[in-house]
Every structure is written in C-alpha cells, then in structure tokens.
Amino acid sequence: MASSSPLLPRHDGSALVVGGPTTVLDLGGLRFVSDPTFDDPGPHGYLTKTIGPAVTGTRLADADVVLVSHDNHADNFDDSGRAFASAAPLLLTTTGGAERLGTPAKGLAAWDTHTLTRPDGGELTVTAVPAVHGPEDGEADADGDINCQTIGFVLSGDGLPTVYISGDNASIRTVAEISRKVSRVDAAVLHAGAARVPGKFRERPVSLDSVRAAAAAAILGAPVNIPVHYDGWDHFTEGREVIEHAFDDAGITSVLRVADHGTWLPLKP
Structure with missing residues (x-):
C-alpha cells in the first residue's frame, strides 16, 4: 500500500486506537488494522458518524493485514475503510464478507486459522473466533446469525502476546467459550459502547455494554x-x-488501558 504521506512509525508490541472500532496493532513485525473507519463525520444511512479518525488511512498505508469483523455496517467499515482495505495485501473477514468483497479478502469461519510469516522468520497465527452481534435471543437469519455474520480474532505466535479482538460481540457466553478454548489471552481489544440501533432487538445492545466489557x-x-x-x-x-466506572465497580481498574485516541498502548503490562 503506497502513500505520499508520512507513515506512522511502528511500535512493535503496541496498539493504537484510531477511533470507533478502528485499532492499529503492531505485533511480531507485522502491522494489523482492524475494522477500518477513516471517513469524516457525517451520515451513513441510518447511522451517523460524529468524530473523524485520530490517524488517517494514508499514514497506515503500510498495513500488512486488515481485519474486518463484518462488512455489513458502516460504523465498522465505512467508505474510506473499504478503499483502505481493498488496497491492503491481505484482508481477513467473514466467509460471506470475502465473497462480497473479493480480492484481497480471505474468508474465515469461527475457529479457522490463517498463518503469516513474520519478518524475523517466525510465524503469527490469526484465529477467527465467534461473535454474536446482538442479544442471544435475537431473531437469527437463515444462516443462524443474529444481526449478521460476525467474527472476532485472536493473534498469537511464539514469544508474542496473545491478543483477542472481540469484534461486535454482545455475548458473555461467547467470551466464556473463547476463554475455554484459547489457553491464554494477554491483551483484549473489546468492542464496547453499548451500541443500540432504533428498531433492532428492542434497542438492546448489539455490542458489549460497559458492565459486560468488565x-x-x-x-x-x-x-x-x-x-x-x-x-x-x-x-x-x-x-x-x-x-x-464499570471496571472500577468490578475492582479491575488495574487491567484497563485507555488513552486519548492516537496514543500507543503496550500490549503487555
């Protein structure tokens, strides 16, 4: 992905929140960008973007992999995000999303893996994990998905922190399943915000609320x-x-990492 703008310097072993769900993860010498949203504020159908990105897509044009939990909703994949992803060497997303998006997309179902070669000669494995994009009792579509087909991701490799990216998952039961199957999670990127959409699921959250995030x-x-x-x-x-407040109520403020968007956060304590 070529760009004339200065590229954002890499910070291996760190994450940077761009805004909305969009997160940069520099891990094992590779740069990942998850759920890219780089549009300016404005309407997107029935959704409205209110804040632009802290870092533009042109500064991340050296991304090695784009991760898209689902391509169906603009708040996870807006117009500029789509253009950004289409120029990436590799886009990992849902099986349905890969069919819609075409090259360079590769579709993963839950628990499928894709292995990447690291610059140091080692390997990094991306594992797709389940996500439920709404209340568990929400009406499912013909494929059994609530709201739409959605996945999260686990990034792992020898000598690297294991990182879980939840995608738009609202289900604690699903988090428990992932915890049972993944031996260790060193860092979690949690899609919170209690997203609520008029007319959907009695306006119950379609992403983690704050209590569920904790x-x-x-x-x-x-x-x-x-x-x-x-x-x-x-x-x-x-x-x-x-x-x-929710993390404080739970007594686990020590594990919460928040900073102004555009700030690097270490993926290890």
Whole structure:
C-alpha cells in the first residue's frame, strides 16, 4: 500500500486506537488494522458518524493485514475503510464478507486459522473466533446469525502476546467459550459502547455494554484490556467514563488501558 504521506512509525508490541472500532496493532513485525473507519463525520444511512479518525488511512498505508469483523455496517467499515482495505495485501473477514468483497479478502469461519510469516522468520497465527452481534435471543437469519455474520480474532505466535479482538460481540457466553478454548489471552481489544440501533432487538445492545466489557475482561483474565467502539458514532450509548466506572465497580481498574485516541498502548503490562 503506497502513500505520499508520512507513515506512522511502528511500535512493535503496541496498539493504537484510531477511533470507533478502528485499532492499529503492531505485533511480531507485522502491522494489523482492524475494522477500518477513516471517513469524516457525517451520515451513513441510518447511522451517523460524529468524530473523524485520530490517524488517517494514508499514514497506515503500510498495513500488512486488515481485519474486518463484518462488512455489513458502516460504523465498522465505512467508505474510506473499504478503499483502505481493498488496497491492503491481505484482508481477513467473514466467509460471506470475502465473497462480497473479493480480492484481497480471505474468508474465515469461527475457529479457522490463517498463518503469516513474520519478518524475523517466525510465524503469527490469526484465529477467527465467534461473535454474536446482538442479544442471544435475537431473531437469527437463515444462516443462524443474529444481526449478521460476525467474527472476532485472536493473534498469537511464539514469544508474542496473545491478543483477542472481540469484534461486535454482545455475548458473555461467547467470551466464556473463547476463554475455554484459547489457553491464554494477554491483551483484549473489546468492542464496547453499548451500541443500540432504533428498531433492532428492542434497542438492546448489539455490542458489549460497559458492565459486560468488565465481565469479559474478568473472564479472559487478560492483564491488558483496551476498550474501543465507544465513541465516534451517535448510536454508541456508553462512553469512556462509563467504561472506567464499570471496571472500577468490578475492582479491575488495574487491567484497563485507555488513552486519548492516537496514543500507543503496550500490549503487555
């Protein structure tokens, strides 16, 4: 991905929240960008973006892999995000998303893996994990998905922190399943914000609310938890202060990592 703008210097072993769900993860010499959203504020159908990105897509044009939890909703994949992903060497997303998007997309079902070669000669494995994009009792489509097909991701490799990216998952039961199957999670990127959409699921959250985000952190036992997906769109109903309060109520503020968007956060304590 070529660009004339200065590229954002890499910080291996760190994450940076761009805004909304969009997160940069530099890990094992590779740069990942998850759920890219780089549009300016404005309407996107029934959703409205309220805050632009802290870092433009042109500064991340050296991304090695783009991760898209689902391509169906603009708050996870807006117009500029689509253009950014289409120029990437590799896009990992749902099986349905890969069919819609074409090259360079590769579709993964839950528990499928894709192995990447690291610059140091080692390997990094991306594992797709389940996500439920709404209440568990929400009406499912013909494929059994609630709201739409959605996945999260686990990034792992020898000598690297294991990182879980939840995608738009609202299910604590699903977090528990992932915790049972993944031996260790060192850092979790949690899509919080209690997203609520008029006319859907009696306006119950389609992403983690703050209490469930704290519960997910406790279940996973990760020493680093980075909330995302809590500002930048008007249907996100719980912001940073509410998340901080929930972690404090749970007595686990020590594992919460929040900073102004555009700030690097270590993926290890």
